[in-house]
Amino acid sequence: MKFAEDFIFGGATAAYQCEGSTRAYGKGVISWDEFLETKGRFQADPASDFYHQYPIDLKLCKMFGINGIRISISWARIFPKGSGEINQEGIDFYHNLFKECRKNDVDPFVTLHHFDTPIGLYKDGDFLNEHTINAFVKYAEFCFEEFKDEVTYWFTFNEIWAVATNQYIEGTFPYGEKYNVTKAFQAMHNMMLAHAKAVILYKEKGYNGKIGVVQSLEYKYPYNELKVEDIHAAKNEDVLQNQFLLDATFLGEYSCETLQVANKLASLQGGVITIKEEDLKIMRKAAELNDFMGMNYYQSRFIQAYDGENDIFHNGTGEKGTSRFGLQGVGERMEKDGIDRTDWDWLIHPESMFDMLMRIKMQYPNYKEIYITENGMGYKDDFENGVIDDSPRIDFVRRHLHYLLKAVEAGVNVKGYFIWSLMDMFSWTNGYNKRYGLFYIDYETQKRYPKASAYWYKRISETKELE
Ligand code: BGP
Numbered sequence: 001m002k003f004a005e006d007f008i009f010g011g012a013t014a015a016y017q018c019e020g021s022t023r024a025y026g027k028g029v030i031s032w033d034e035f036l037e038t039k040g041r042f043q044a045d046p047a048s049d050f051y052h053q054y055p056i057d058l059k060l061c062k063m064f065g066i067n068g069i070r071i072s073i074s075w076a077r078i079f080p081k082g083s084g085e086i087n088q089e090g091i092d093f094y095h096n097l098f099k100e101c102r103k104n105d106v107d108p109f110v111t112l113h114h115f116d117t118p119i120g121l122y123k124d125g126d127f128l129n130e131h132t133i134n135a136f137v138k139y140a141e142f143c144f145e146e147f148k149d150e151v152t153y154w155f156t157f158n159e160i161w162a163v164a165t166n167q168y169i170e171g172t173f174p175y176g177e178k179y180n181v182t183k184a185f186q187a188m189h190n191m192m193l194a195h196a197k198a199v200i201l202y203k204e205k206g207y208n209g210k211i212g213v214v215q216s217l218e219y220k221y222p223y224n225e226l227k228v229e230d231i232h233a234a235k236n237e238d239v240l241q242n243q244f245l246l247d248a249t250f251l252g253e254y255s256c257e258t259l260q261v262a263n264k265l266a267s268l269q270g271g272v273i274t275i276k277e278e279d280l281k282i283m284r285k286a287a288e289l290n291d292f293m294g295m296n297y298y299q300s301r302f303i304q305a306y307d308g309e310n311d312i313f314h315n316g317t318g319e320k321g322t323s324r325f326g327l328q329g330v331g332e333r334m335e336k337d338g339i340d341r342t343d344w345d346w347l348i349h350p351e352s353m354f355d356m357l358m359r360i361k362m363q364y365p366n367y368k369e370i371y372i373t374e375n376g377m378g379y380k381d382d383f384e385n386g387v388i389d390d391s392p393r394i395d396f397v398r399r400h401l402h403y404l405l406k407a408v409e410a411g412v413n414v415k416g417y418f419i420w421s422l423m424d425m426f427s428w429t430n431g432y433n434k435r436y437g438l439f440y441i442d443y444e445t446q447k448r449y450p451k452a453s454a455y456w457y458k459r460i461s462e463t464k465e466l467e
Pocket of ligand 1: 014017158159162216296374378420426427428429430434
């Protein structure tokens with residue numbers, strides 16, 4: 001099993017997590033700035049100081065065989081208030097960044113929204129407010145035109161599910177709201193509508209590149225596959241995280257089964273999801289125009305039926321065994337014998353990535369291309385005189401790449417893999433002790449050090465063979 005000659009061996013980043021300079025160079029305030037300040041645990045400054053260090057990071061890409069980089073544009077660097085006046089300094093920054101990508105033969109895969117809504121729009125309801133949808137489409141339109149000669153691969157959103165669940169169910173993203181399943185569904189639908197509008201606009205203007213969306217998927221298995229209640233619970237979670245968004249992406253509408261489960265879960269809380277026929281018309285059109293889907297894949301879940309009180313605790317420190325997830329009427333996430341976890345309780349279950357890729361091929365045969373746009377392992381790296389032996393991460397990535405190749409062999413069109421993350425960076429709900437990078441960052445000096453995984457990744461990219 002070998003990787004195709006044109007396979008992308010990428011590294012992923014996101015503006016707010018790596019750029020730093022969050023209140024500098026004309027950038028507007030975003031939802032996270034105030035949220036993190038209120039929490040007082042950590043800030044996104046200077047993070048990996050990518051705003052200044054990007055020439056070094058791109059040089060490292062070239063040296064280490066990394067031929068693709070996921071970058072997100074910070075909406076508030078372009079439109080400090082979300083719409084209206086532009087910030088030329090921000091625009092110039094991204095022009096320079098894309099130039100540097102070309103110089104190093106690294107293809108930029110660019111996301112327009114990676115969790116960072118400008119504060120004014122956020123305060124007015126974020127994507128639950130139609131105004132944000134319209135502002136997003138205008139921002140997208142501006143970027144498509146401004147960067148048309150530099151960017152070939154566009155993603156509208158990063159992880160619509162993560163936005164919805166963390167803002168409205170788990171409470172770990174701003175607004176910090178919990179257990180509101182209806183708002184989560186509504187936000188997902190509205191963001192998919194915004195995505196659809198941006199896709200149609202991109203295609204109607206006849207630009208030369210490709211466009212899609214990044215979804216975060218997790219295979220949901222019943223904890224006890226012989227128990228009908230657990231099978232239902234796994235289905236609930238699957239619709240909530242996967243199927244609702246996959247339907248929206250590839251069908252542009254929701255299947256009967258999807259709607260039945262979604263409406264049932266919303267109605268348990270007395271809520272109603274509003275989906276208009278005119279929205280579906282737009283979404284159906286976009287579903288045909290999408291060029292690819294980005295799939296972020298980290299773990300699977302084993303779910304059992306749950307009727308207890310809502311009880312979610314997020315392990316944001318790396319104290320293994322502290323997370324809990326029980327959502328009344330939906331399900332409870334369980335550990336599973338024989339399946340190891342990271343210190344943040346993420347199940348290490350690479351074969352589930354194969355199951356998910358196969359499921360997409362079977363259930364949505366009109367999908368065109370898939371990129372694994374994030375996969376990687378959060379780990380407390382040891383730094384010993386400049387040497388970072390991160391063998392558990394190598395093992396994690398190797399096993400996932402193995403199942404990726406198996407899926408390709410079984411006929412799934414996977415065009416590339418972006419490790420999360422290119423270098424260590426700020427983690428939204430964990431701060432800085434959860435490292436993911438191929439390159440270690442000493443946050444005091446901002447010096448970069450290749451980890452063992454970087455050397456390993458370079459060999460795979462050069463030989464196209466999995467060791
Ligand atoms: C994804 C996000 C990334 C990144 C990654 C790791 O959900 O798209 O931005 O943060 O997960 O997650 P975490 O930092 O919470 O460990």
